[in-house]
Amino acid sequence: MKKIIIIIIGIFLALGVFYFLKIPQSNNKAGLLPSPKPEKTTYNFLLLGFGGGVHEGTYLTDTIMVAHVDTKIKKATLFSIPRDLWVSLPTKSGADFHTKINAVYQLELFPKDYPDLKQTSTKIVVSQITGLPIDGYVSVNFEGFTKVIDILEGIDVEVKRSFTDLEYPIEGKEKELCDKETEDLFKKAEPFTTPGFNPEERNQLFKDEPKFEEFMKNATDSPELVFPCRYEKLEFKAGANHLDGTMALKFARSRHSPDDGGDFNRALRQQQVIEAIKNKVINLGFIPKIIPLMNEFKDDVKTDIGLNIIKKLISQADKVKEYKTTTFVLTDQNVLKNTISDDRQYILIPREGMDNWKGIQKIINSTSSASFK
Secondary structure, X not given: OHHHHHHHOOOHHHHHHHHHOOOOOOOOOOOXXXXXXXXXXXXXXXXXXXXXXXXXXXXXXXXXXXXXXXXXXXXXEEEEOOOOEEEEXXXXXXXXXXXXXXXXXXXXXXXXXXXXXXXXXHHHXXXXXXXXXXXXXXEEEHHHHHHHHHHOOOEEEEEOOOEEEEEEEOOOOOOOOOOHHHHHHHHHHHHHHOOOOXXXXXXXXXXXXXXXXXXXXXXXXXXXXXXXXXXXXXXXXXXXEEEOHHHHHHHHHOOOOOOOOHHHHHHHHXXXXXXXXXXXHHHHOHHHXXXXXXXXXXXXXXXXXXXXXXXXXXXXXXXXHHOEEEEEEOOOOOOEEEEEOOOOOEEEEEOOOOOOOXXXXXXXXXXXXXXXX
C-alpha cells in the first residue's frame, strides 16, 4: 500500500485513506453473493489541498491533482491542474456561470450560499475536464500537511535552482496595516475602493499628497512594499535540502519568486514534495507511525474513498517496487492559454476554446497510456 497510496493522493493526503480503515465492513446478511464483475485495475483519485483556518479563501483549493493508477501494468501518473482554470457550472435558472476551478470545492461545501447553482462536485468537474472517472477524493488543509511531514521527521528535497520569494504570506496577518502612517493612508483610500467614488477628489489627493498616490499604486502592484508585516522572505538554495513540515509547506506554496514563481513552477515543486514524501514513507514504514495518531487528523483530512478500493491498494504492498510513476502539469506551454474573463480576472482556458476539453483529454490519455511503454 505504501507507495501506491502515496502516489495516488499526493502522499501527504494518504491520511484520509487510513481513516477509513477504522470503519467496520457490513455483512451480507442475506447470504447472497453478487455476480462476479470484471476485476477493476485502473483507478483515478482527486487530491485537493486548501488553506483551512478562518481567513478569506479558507476552502480555495490551490492544489488540485489527479492520480491515475493502473494496478495491472503497475504504473501511476500524477496530473496537476492549475487553480486558474476557468470552468462552467450548471445553474437552475440556466444562466451562464463560470468560476476558477479552485473555487468549486468551496461552492460544493456551502450550497446554501449559492442557491442558483445545481448540485455538483469537484469530482464531477475534474472528470469532465480530464475524461477520467474519479473514484474518490482526499482533501487536506495546511495543518494536516505539516503534521504528516513532521511525523516523518522531515523530507529531503533536491531544489532544482535557488530562489527567493519576498511575498510569502504570514498566516493571521492578512489584514495587518503595519504602522500608523500606513493606517492613515489606508483610511484615506477606503472611499476609493467602492463603486461610485469621486475621481476628482482622488486626483486632488494625488496632487496634495504624493505618498497617497504611491500608496494606491503599490497596494495593488506591490503589496509587500505597502504592508511588509504581512509577508516574510523565503530563500531556498539549490541542492539537497532537508525540510520540516513548516518549510515543506512554504516550498510547496511559494509562487512569487522572480526565479521560480508562478503556479506552474509551484505545481512542479509540489510534485517534488510528493516524491520526497514517498521516498521517506518507503524507508520508514508509514503505517505504524500514522495509525495511532489518526484522531489528530480528523479535522484536517476528508475523503470518500471506500474500503473496497483501500483493500485493493493494500494488496499491492508486496509489488510496490515494481511500480513506475510519472508526473505532468497542465500549463500554457502545452494545452492551455492565458486570457481575461468578462469580469477582468486572469484565467486559463483550453487552447481549443472555452469549455472545450478535448485537447486536455487527448494529452491526458496519451500521457497515461504512453509513459510506460
